Amino acid sequence: MINSENLSFQLVDVLLVLAFCGHIAWTVKASSQCKQALSREIRPHSVAITEFGAVGDGVTLNTKAFQNAIFYLNSFSDKGGAKLFVPAGRWLTGSFDLISHLTLWLDKDAVILGSDNPDDWPVVDPLPSYGRGVELPGGRHRSLIYGRNLTDVIITGDNGTIDGQGSVWWNWFKRKTLDYTRPHLVELMNSTGVVISNLTFLNSPFWTIHPVYCRTFMSESILSIKLRFLMNSHVIVQNVTILAPLDSPNTDGINPDSSNGVCIEDCYISTGDDLIAIKSGWDEYGISFARPSTNIIIRRLIGHNRNGSGIAIGSEMSGGVSEVYAENLYFFDSSTAITIKTARGRGGYVRNIYILNVTLVGVDTAIRFDSTFSPHPDDFYDPNALPVIERITIKDVIGNNIKVAGLLKGIEGDTFHHVCLLNIALTVTSGSPWNCSYIQGYSAMVSPETCEPLKESIYPNHSSDCYHLSNHLRSSGCFPKSCNFCLKLMPLYSLVDQKWGRPWSLVFLQNNGELRAAVDALQ
Numbered sequence: 081m082i083n084s085e086n087l088s089f090q091l092v093d094v095l096l097v098l099a100f101c102g103h104i105a106w107t108v109k110a111s112s113q114c115k116q117a118l119s120r121e122i123r124p125h126s127v128a129i130t131e132f133g134a135v136g137d138g139v140t141l142n143t144k145a146f147q148n149a150i151f152y153l154n155s156f157s158d159k160g161g162a163k164l165f166v167p168a169g170r171w172l173t174g175s176f177d178l179i180s181h182l183t184l185w186l187d188k189d190a191v192i193l194g195s196d197n198p199d200d201w202p203v204v205d206p207l208p209s210y211g212r213g214v215e216l217p218g219g220r221h222r223s224l225i226y227g228r229n230l231t232d233v234i235i236t237g238d239n240g241t242i243d244g245q246g247s248v249w250w251n252w253f254k255r256k257t258l259d260y261t262r263p264h265l266v267e268l269m270n271s272t273g274v275v276i277s278n279l280t281f282l283n284s285p286f287w288t289i290h291p292v293y294c295r296t297f298m299s300e301s302i303l304s305i306k307l308r309f310l311m312n313s314h315v316i317v318q319n320v321t322i323l324a325p326l327d328s329p330n331t332d333g334i335n336p337d338s339s340n341g342v343c344i345e346d347c348y349i350s351t352g353d354d355l356i357a358i359k360s361g362w363d364e365y366g367i368s369f370a371r372p373s374t375n376i377i378i379r380r381l382i383g384h385n386r387n388g389s390g391i392a393i394g395s396e397m398s399g400g401v402s403e404v405y406a407e408n409l410y411f412f413d414s415s416t417a418i419t420i421k422t423a424r425g426r427g428g429y430v431r432n433i434y435i436l437n438v439t440l441v442g443v444d445t446a447i448r449f450d451s452t453f454s455p456h457p458d459d460f461y462d463p464n465a466l467p468v469i470e471r472i473t474i475k476d477v478i479g480n481n482i483k484v485a486g487l488l489k490g491i492e493g494d495t496f497h498h499v500c501l502l503n504i505a506l507t508v509t510s511g512s513p514w515n516c517s518y519i520q521g522y523s524a525m526v527s528p529e530t531c532e533p534l535k536e537s538i539y540p541n542h543s544s545d546c547y548h549l550s551n552h553l554r555s556s557g558c559f560p561k562s563c564n565f566c567l568k569l570m571p572l573y574s575l576v577d578q579k580w581g582r583p584w585s586l587v588f589l590q591n592n593g594e595l596r597a598a599v600d601a602l603q
Contacts (some may be wrong), residue, residue, distance in 0.1 A: 114316040114343035114377070123183050125162035127153065129171065136169020138193060143174040143200060150179055157181040161232060166190045166240065174200025175263070178227035178235075186240025186279060194224045194244040194265070194285070198252075201263045207292065209338055209361030209369035209399060211457050213261030214286075215253070215330075221263035223290065230271040241280045242266070249285035250328050262286035262330070268315070269293050277318040284331050288322050288351070291315045292337040293371060314341035321348045326386040328352035333383070335359055338371035338399050349383035354392040354419075355411075356381065358401050360428065363461040366398025367427045373399070378406035384414045391435070394421035395453040397467065398428040405434050412441040417479075420469060421453040424491060427465035432547055433472045440479030446506055447474060447486040449496060449519070466494040471547035472521075475502035482506045485528060490518030500546035501526050501534060522546055 127149060130136075134145035146164075153162040161181030168189035174197070178184065186192065195201070201221040206212045213220040224244055227233055244265045252258045265284035268274050270293045281288050294315045317334055324331035333349035336342040337359040349355040360366055360373045378391065390411035393401050411417045417440050420430055440446055449469070469490065485506050490496040499521030506513070508528055516531035522545065523534040 114318055114345055123156075123163040123181075124160040125153070125156040126165055127162070128165045128167060130167065134171060136167070136171050136190075138170030138172055138191075140172060141174065141195060141200070142171050143176060143195075146173050146176040150177065150182070153182060154179045166192065166237070173224070175202055175222045175224055175226055178225065178230060178233055178268075180231045180233065182232075183234040183236065184225070186237030186242070188238040188240065190237065190240040192224075192240075192242045194246075196245055196248045203260050206261075207337075207361075209293075209366045209371060210396065211362065211365035214362075214396075215261040216258065217458075218260060220261035221285075223264040223267035225266045227268045227271055230268065230274070232273040233268065233271060234275045234277075235266065235279065236275065236277045237279055239278055239280060241282060243282040244284040244288075246283040246285040246324065246328065246331065253329055264288065264290045266290065267292065270295075272314040274315045275318070276316070276320060278320070280321040280323070282323050283328070284322075284324060286330055287332040287335045287357075288324070289317060289320075289334045290337060291335075291339050291342060293339065294336075294342070295338075295340040295371070315339060315343070317342075317344045317347065319346045322351060322355075322383075323349075324351040326350070326352055326384075332357050332388070336373050336376055337361075337396075338366075338369070339373055339376075341375050342373075343377045343379075344381065345377070345379040347381055347383075349381070351383075351385055351388070353385060353388035355383045355385060355388070355390050357389075357392040357394075358404060359394065359396045360399030360401055362396040362457050363398055363425050363427070363465070365457060366396060367465060369399055371399045372428075373397075373401045374403045376401075376404045378404075378409070380408045381406070382410045384412050386413075386415055389416040389419035389448070390414060391417070392419040392421060393430050393433070394419075395423065395426070395450075397422060397430055398426050398465075400429045400431075402429065402432045404432070407435070407437045409435070409438045410440075411438075411443055414440075414443045416445045416448050417443050418446070418474060419448045419450065420472070421450045422467040422469065423451060423453050423456075424494075425456055425461040425463050425465050426467045427462070429468040429470070431468065431471045434547060435474045436476045438474075438477040438479075440477070440482060440506070442481045443479060443483070445484045445487055446477065446479055446482050446504075447488065447501075449488045449490065449499075451489050451491045451494075451496075451518075466491060468494075469496035469499075471498045471545075472496070473500040473502065473547045475500075475504070477504040477506070479506040482508050484508065484510050484515070485513040486516070486530070488514070488516040488519045488531070488534075492518055494518070495520050497521070498545045498547065499534065501530060502546070 132145040132149040134142040156162040163183040166186045170191045172193045174195045203219040204222045249262045262285040265288045267290040322333040331351040332353045333355045335357045495518045501523040504526045513528040514531040519533045523530040
């Protein structure tokens with residue numbers, strides 16, 4: 081288990097350095113940064129948690145102190161909002177609610193610790209788009225930090241830490257002694273103007289950050305695809321580190337769920353499951369609830385896992401997932417890089433997915449479409465509800481020490497359409513680099529050569545069917561010039577290992593002259 085006391089994090093994982101430099105140099109224009117729907121960094125009112133009797137000794141339970149402080153600050157919600165300041169210390173607490181127009185600020189060396197007593201995590205109803213707890217029928221434990229129907233909420237600080245102390249929950253899960261589904265670390269529901277930034281999240285009992293039903297209030301019918309991509313983000317997750325042991329169960333990093341307008345950028349994630357998983361409900365419940373996840377932007381993500389994927393869509397995608405744009409991704413020592421997970425009975429759709437500039441090192445499977453991902457919530461799902469998977473473009477991918485390039489398996493009678501693989505170069509150790517079934521699409525400049533259904537010679541006219549972003553987006557400065565930056569930076573590994581050792585910590589490039597000089601020398 082990762083010890084938060086020792087995580088002064090000698091600064092941004094050098095892998096972040098890899099993503100911020102090289103030929104691109106990562107001087108990204110402002111237009112490529114997440115745009116906040118609401119941005120009130122300065123609050124006119126502020127209190128410290130200690131003013132409400134909190135004790136930061138790691139032993140005293142401070143749930144009441146957090147609740148009382150937030151109740152008091154609610155009186156300022158119509159006066160510009162307020163800030164709750166958490167100073168250095170180890171602040172043990174159970175689950176507590178946030179309010180609108182609030183900044184929760186964790187100072188350097190401040191650690192919020194989740195209680196190891198399940199009674200401190202109340203049981204709440206299951207999400208309507210799931211119909212039950214994800215793990216068990218019935219309710220679920222509420223997240224450590226929770227909010228519902230909120231506007232203008234900021235969770236940030238000076239690289240403070242929120243530690244769920246999830247090992248007790250993982251053990252209960254493995255022993256099958258839980259009565260309810262495990263809690264998330266942070267869950268914000270039906271909320272907008274959410275910013276989560278500049279923090280470290282450790283050891284979540286279940287998924288780490290879960291924005292669910294967070295949507296824009298603007299009618300989507302009046303927006304073109306290009307304009308939707310340029311809208312202000314309603315949920316921003318930025319400059320965060322998420323860590324959990326690689327064998328910890330279901331400790332996903334960030335899971336946007338039935339949400340619209342989510343932007344995730346400049347994050348390092350190392351967990352026991354998917355780093356990012358985009359979801360939208362489970363089988364008949366998700367189909368009925370009918371809230372898709374759409375307009376999701378992911379940039380400059382670095383991390384690894386052993387039991388999940390770098391970016392996953394599904395498997396709970398019954399409300400639909402569309403308009404996902406991900407760029408500048410670096411995954412190493414991982415099970416899978418890019419995954420779409422679904423099954424008969426899911427229904428829903430995954431469409432208009434655009435992923436580019438991906439660098440992989442030591443990944444078992446680069447691209448995986450899994451159409452047999454079960455289980456189902458109950459016996460009432462419709463096995464004839466088939467998912468629609470179409471217009472998926474993955475381009476500009478380089479990888480070394482890859483076992484399998486792609487396992488792309490659609491469903492008999494439900495072919496996945498317009499799958500486009502472009503400019504992909506992988507060094508593959510398997511004798512069978514591609515395995516495809518019930519897939520139709522197009523490929524160009526892919527090595528090793530793709531499977532028959534995607535070969536250019538088989539479907540020469542399908543290049544026009546590939547999903548591309550508009551020229552308007554391309555001119556907005558969102559696209560870097562090269563996807564080869566990580567290969568140029570491989571010599572930095574020895575410098576990084578020698579200087580900091582593993583696990584590398586998060587350290588921003590601009591704060592380290594030695595690394596900057598090394599990077600500049602490579603350009």
